[in-house]
Amino acid sequence: MSDAAFGPEAATSKRLRRGLVLPLALLLLWEATSHSGLVNPQFLPPLEKVGTTAWRELTSGELLFDLLASLRRDLSGFAIGTGLGGAIGILLGLSSIADRIFTAWFNGLKQIALLAWIPLISIWFGFDQAAKVVFIALAAAIPVILNVVEGIRGASRKDVEVGEIFKFTRPQFIVLIYLPSALPSILTGIHLALIYSWLATIGAEYFMAVGPGIGGLIIAGRERFEMDMVLLGIVVLGGVGFAIDRLATLLEDRIIPWRRVA
Amino acid sequence: MASDVTISRVAGDIDVTSAGGDTSLASSDRAWRGIARLGWTLVFPVVVLSIWISGANTGWLPEQILPRPTDVLNTLLEMLRSGELKTHTAVSLLRVIYGFAAGATVGFALGAAMGLSRTVDDYVRPLFTAIAQVPALAWIPLAMLLLGIGETLKIVVIAKAAFVPVVMNTSAGIRNVSPQLLEVAETLQFSTWQKLCLVVLPASIPSVFTGLRYGLTHSWISLVSVELVASSEGLGYLLVWGRQMFWLDTVLVSMLVIGLVGFLSDKVLAVVEQHLQQWKVDHV
Numbered sequence: 001m002s003d004a005a006f007g008p009e010a011a012t013s014k015r016l017r018r019g020l021v022l023p024l025a026l027l028l029l030w031e032a033t034s035h036s037g038l039v040n041p042q043f044l045p046p047l048e049k050v051g052t053t054a055w056r057e058l059t060s061g062e063l064l065f066d067l068l069a070s071l072r073r074d075l076s077g078f079a080i081g082t083g084l085g086g087a088i089g090i091l092l093g094l095s096s097i098a099d100r101i102f103t104a105w106f107n108g109l110k111q112i113a114l115l116a117w118i119p120l121i122s123i124w125f126g127f128d129q130a131a132k133v134v135f136i137a138l139a140a141a142i143p144v145i146l147n148v149v150e151g152i153r154g155a156s157r158k159d160v161e162v163g164e165i166f167k168f169t170r171p172q173f174i175v176l177i178y179l180p181s182a183l184p185s186i187l188t189g190i191h192l193a194l195i196y197s198w199l200a201t202i203g204a205e206y207f208m209a210v211g212p213g214i215g216g217l218i219i220a221g222r223e224r225f226e227m228d229m230v231l232l233g234i235v236v237l238g239g240v241g242f243a244i245d246r247l248a249t250l251l252e253d254r255i256i257p258w259r260r261v262a
Numbered sequence: 263m264a265s266d267v268t269i270s271r272v273a274g275d276i277d278v279t280s281a282g283g284d285t286s287l288a289s290s291d292r293a294w295r296g297i298a299r300l301g302w303t304l305v306f307p308v309v310v311l312s313i314w315i316s317g318a319n320t321g322w323l324p325e326q327i328l329p330r331p332t333d334v335l336n337t338l339l340e341m342l343r344s345g346e347l348k349t350h351t352a353v354s355l356l357r358v359i360y361g362f363a364a365g366a367t368v369g370f371a372l373g374a375a376m377g378l379s380r381t382v383d384d385y386v387r388p389l390f391t392a393i394a395q396v397p398a399l400a401w402i403p404l405a406m407l408l409l410g411i412g413e414t415l416k417i418v419v420i421a422k423a424a425f426v427p428v429v430m431n432t433s434a435g436i437r438n439v440s441p442q443l444l445e446v447a448e449t450l451q452f453s454t455w456q457k458l459c460l461v462v463l464p465a466s467i468p469s470v471f472t473g474l475r476y477g478l479t480h481s482w483i484s485l486v487s488v489e490l491v492a493s494s495e496g497l498g499y500l501l502v503w504g505r506q507m508f509w510l511d512t513v514l515v516s517m518l519v520i521g522l523v524g525f526l527s528d529k530v531l532a533v534v535e536q537h538l539q540q541w542k543v544d545h546v
Contacts, residue, residue, distance in 0.1 A: 018381070019388035026389070043407060100302035111528070112521035113486040115399075116498075119505035119513050124327065199397055206399070207490060222403040230403050238396035 045228045053228040054235075067236060069212040070201055073129065077136020078197040082190060085141030089148025089189070094178065099149075106145065114139055114200065118207045129211065132204035139200030143192035151185025152178045184256050191248040198241050214240075329511045337511035338518070351519060354485055354496040357413075361420025362481040366474060369425040373432025373473070377466070378458075383433065394426045398484040402491055411492035416485070423484035424477035431476070435469025436462055468538050475531040482524050497523075 027047065033039055034046040041049075057063035091098045092106070117138060125131035155178050163177045179186075205215025214237055221229030311331060317323030318330040325333075341347040372390075376383040402419055409415045439462050447461045489498020497520050504512030 015384045018384035021385055022389045023392070097302070100299065101305045104303045105306050108521065108525070111525040112517050113483045113524060115483070115487050115490055116501060116517050116520045118490065119501045120510075120517065123505060123508065123510060123513070199399060202397070202399055203487070206402075218400070218403045222407055225407065227404075227407055230407060234396055234400050234404060237400050238392075241397065242395055 042225050043227055045231075050228045050231055053226075054232050057229075057232060063217075063232070063236065066212045066214050066217050067240070070205065070214045071240075073132055073204070073213065074136060074197050074201040077133045077200065078140045078193060080133065081137035081140025081197060082144050082193050084137065085144030085189070085193065086148055086186070088141070089145040090152065090174070090178075092145065093149040093152030093182075094174070103149075110142055110146075114142075114196075115203050115207070118203065122208055127208040127210045131208055132201070135204045135208075136197045136200040140193035140197040143196055144186075144189040147185045147189025147192070148182060151182025151189075154185065155181040187252050187255060191245075191252060194244050194248050195241070198244055202237060326508060326510070329514075334511045334514050337509075338515045341512075341515060347515070347519065350495060350497050350500050350516075351523070354489065354498070355523070357416050357489075357496065358420055358478075358481050358485050361417045361485070362424045362478055364417065365421030365424030365481070366428050366477055368421070369428030369473070369477065370432050370470065372425075373429040373470075374436060376429065377433040377436025378462075390429060393422075394430070398423045398480070399487050402488055406492060415492065416488050419484050419488045420481045423480040427476035427480060428470075428473040431473025432466070432470050435466035435473075438469070439465040468535070471531075471535050471538050475528070475535055478527055478531060479524070482527065486520060 030044060031047050034041055034044045054063075092103060093099075118135060121131050121135050121138075125134055159177050159181055160173075163173050168176065201213070202215045205213040206219055209216050209219050214233055218230055218233035218237070221227070221233060314323070314328065314331055318325070318328070338347075372386065376386055376390075398419055401422060402415075405415050405418055409418060443461050443465055444457070447457045452460065485496075486498045486501075489496040490502055493499040493502075497516050500516040501513055501520075504510070504516060
């Protein structure tokens with residue numbers, strides 16, 4: 001409360017300063033420990049070594065190469081999963097017969113932890129790109145299906161009545177009533193699909209470690225006991241995840257600005 | 263969540279309309295509805311099973327792609343009888359219990375501190391966000407380098423998965439305790455301790471519980487990941503092993519158990535949560 005006297009700006013800068021204390025202290029502790037010789041520098045490489053590794057990987061273009069491979073994989077899986085998921089979601093949302101037949105089973109299958117699908121998928125599709133994309137698509141499809149169904153079911157009774165008065169045909173109903181009212185929900189599904197498919201990309205690259213990718217980079221670093229590579233990989237991975245999430249939020253706010261208020 | 267709400271509301275509407283008529287008629291009507299729903303639900307497995315069985319019998323579905331349903335069933339029964347399934351499930355469950363208990367306890371303490379004190383929140387929040395931002399899956403290789411591949415690794419990874427949602431929901435729950443409730447406490451001249459025990463904690467319980475529920479789900483998921491990477495027992499190990507041996511029946515049985523345990527633990531917590539939500543107070 002006393003911050004109020006200094007205005008919001010002072011309060012923010014105070015919060016910023018406080019927020020920096022712990023991370024900086026940790027980094028200092030790290031640097032000191034790794035130089036003290038108390039621990040094996042392989043486990044705790046000094047910061048400057050992590051920095052030079054990052055710089056080397058960046059300038060040599062290898063990191064970028066791996067990152068692009070991961071992103072391409074991520075986006076293919078995401079596109080396939082979102083497309084299929086959207087179609088399945090529309091079917092389940094609109095057809096009560098499909099809903100009665102499949103929804104219970106879909107909810108059951110959903111309970112299986114996503115990564116538990118990897119052994120089965122790798123038996124069916126091998127360890128190559130195809131298997132990874134299938135797994136990522138599965139990860140993306142689930143939230144899309146859930147949210148599309150929820151969005152369509154949530155279409156207001158009044159809107160549907162208006163459509164009935166106008167004697168809309170089935171396609172008109174879908175395009176003019178269900179999809180617009182389901183839009184916020186659909187976007188939430190896509191947003192989640194973006195996050196899940198990035199996670200799934202990493203998972204797929206861990207367990208089906210063939211070919212370039214950030215996940216493979218981390219696993220290789222671990223196997224060679226190169227902590228700096230592992231750390232670099234984790235930072236990139238977290239950063240990309242963060243960027244994807246921010247981007248999706250921005251797009252959502254752009255497309256449906258009214259939801260923030262609602 | 264929202265879909266649960268609509269479903270229960272729809273169910274409520276049905277009750278209201280049927281209550282107007284004869285009650286015995288209403289209950290037979292409901293039973294009929296239940297049977298019809300079950301019938302529809304059975305369509306899918308019947309179709310899948312018949313394709314599966316006929317595919318396996320005629321040979322166009324090779325056993326390496328999908329073993330016969332009877333084989334899977336036999337494997338399941340055999341693994342149940344030999345106690346193999348029980349042992350692996352017990353190992354996995356115990357890991358989740360330890361990891362979840364550790365992560366939830368620390369998470370609750372930190373979340374409560376962050377919710378009660380702005381200062382603590384200011385100091386801890388950025389670091390916490392950075393840690394939370396990197397998924398459990400990504401921490402595993404780092405944790406493996408630091409902790410080896412023993413039991414500690416699994417407990418720590420699971421604990422971290424439970425920790426994050428518990429901290430977020432506990433701190434948000436305490437922060438969002440209705441100011442009106444606090445005013446009442448102020449008026450009644452409660453001591454700080456009384457405020458904490460009689461107002462803040464009860465009011466934040468639903469939110470804390472939501473955090474626990476997410477925490478348990480995340481614990482279970484990360485257990486599977488960590489057991490897939492590094493383990494010599496447990497359900498995740500069973501999956502990897504079945505995969506290496508090309509024993510698809512073992513893989514399928516493990517997936518079934520993983521799904522079942524995840525489903526049951528979530529259901530139990532959902533029921534408890536619903537009870538807690540009933541006395542959720544937003545306004546005085």
